[in-house]
Amino acid sequence: MAVKPMTAKEVTKKVINKESLFILDVRNEDAFQDWKIEGENFNYLNIPYFDLLDGVEEIMDKLPKDQDILVVCAKEGSSIMVADMLSDEGLDVSYLQGGMRAWSEHLEPVKVGDLKDGGELYQFVRIGKGCLSYMVVSNGEAAIIDSTRMTDVYIEFAKSIDATITHVFDTHLHADHISGGRVIAENTGATYWLPPKDAEEVTFKYEALEDGRDVTIGNTTINIHALYSPGHTIGSTSFIVDEKYLLSGDILFIDSIGRPDLAGMAEDWVGDLRESLYTRYKALSDELIVLPAHFMIIEELNSDGSVAKKLGALYAENHGLNIEDEGEFRKLVTENLPPQPNAYQEIRQTNMGKIAPDEDKQREMEIGPNRCAVR
Incomplete structure (x- = not known):
């Protein structure tokens, strides 16, 4: 199952419309705590990318089956890799196109x-x-x-x-x-x-x-x-x-x-x-x-x-x-x-x-x- 990019504009619409979204943020914990994508009906899981290099099996039970999942990193690359791994496990996931850099500039x-x-x-x-x-x-x-x-x-x-x-x-x-x-x-x-x-x-x-x-x-x-x-x-x-x-x-x-x-x-x-x-x-x-x-x-x-x-x-x-x-x-x-x-x-x-x-x-x-x- 191919992973799909989600643009900053599309995420913005979800924020404004108060839609639900599950965000898997794979930046380091300090970066996540300092600044993240915020939405009234968003849920979050922060697991640094380096903790997922050996696979995503250990976090599968922490991810929802009934909610859109968006993988986020600083510039895009790490989120694509993690999204690919989750896709291989059968999940339908997206990644933030351009990463938090694009989110900052939209x-x-x-x-x-x-x-x-x-x-x-x-x-x-x-x-x-x-x-x-x-x-x-x-x-x-x-x-x-x-x-x-x-x-x-x-x-x-x-x-x-x-x-x-x-x-x-x-x-x-x-x-x-x-x-x-x-x-x-x-x-x-x-x-x-x-x-x-x-x-x-x-x-x-x-x-x-x-x-x-x-x-x-x-x-x-x-x-x-x-x-x-x-x-x-x-x-x-x-x-x-x-x-x-x-x-x-x-x-x-x-x-x-x-x-x-x-x-x-x-x-x-x-x-x-x-x-x-x-x-x-x-x-x-x-x-x-x-x-x-x-x-x-x-x-x-x-x-x-x-x-x-x-x-x-x-x-x-x-x-x-x-x-x-x-x-x-x-x-x-x-x-x-x-x-x-x-x-x-x-x-x-x-x-x-x-x-x-x-x-x-x-x-x-x-x-x-x-x-x-x-x-």
């Missing part, structure tokens, strides 16, 4: 909603990394916000809907993933915008994204209003799009809040973070739909695969927005931090233009989960 476009005068807003869900990026489309023009380094996805998607990319934004200087903003701007002639307080060390030209500066997309009334909201970084900037959507960057997530320590400034920036969340955001309409730059857990996905929730609901449900005592808040965001993102200093330097690692190195730098939130 972007799933999801339409979030319609805007005034015929515009549209799309969210690109990087399901394996938890990154979220956006495309605002109006009257044949498009703006991209917080893009990943998989720049072809955005460029091809814009072409498919007959839109020209005219503006590219980063809400802040990212530390957990490499931005594709500058590359997209160079390839399309679009204007690249950065918050100047995060861009003091960058080596390239950019437009300063400052509080109150509006950028019009298309010939419609759709404006992107910049809202200065420091805390995750000193220059972090949010956007209000079409008076309906709040693109919160890494300041506010659905289930958590941004961490203030990725430039080594946690004690200094925690006050800015509180000011942004408890004063600036509090003054905004509860009806704004929050669209963050990351999600932390798979349960944050809505039934259509999007990650979005009204600001009022977050003020009612998100623990990070309901800590009245400032000392307790300060303690939460400085003492409950997950490990730093992999290679985050190198990622920051790449996003500043100070270093230019090749594609394989960039891929290696990004491997693993995002760690932009306070736990």
